Amino acid sequence: MEVNDTLVQQLADLSRLEFSAEEKKEFTGDLQRMITFVEKLNELDTSNVKPLLHLTEDYNVFREDAVKPSITREEALKNAPEATDEYFKVPKIIKK
Secondary structure (H helix, E strand, O other): OOOOOHHHHHHHOOOOOOOHHHHHHHHHHHHHHHHHHHHHHHOOOOOOOOOOOOOOOOOOOOOOOOOOOOHHHHHHHOOOOOOOOOOOOOOOOOOO
């Protein structure tokens, strides 16, 4: 596949980016090298390779979801600079 100025401009338009002439020339070279690399990978024989669903043999490596004791609301609010009976009070930062 040939990467030209038209393709680079089309990609720039789709991504809503603007490039200078120097940047377009640089991106053209970079894209051409990437496409050449991918085309080189297509030359490999992968007929005996099983599809890969996961990168490792590990499955469900997450910890058990268990309820653990935590602090009470009163303990959490005890050291707050300002609080109501149920919530932390913070300064208003959004103006309408």
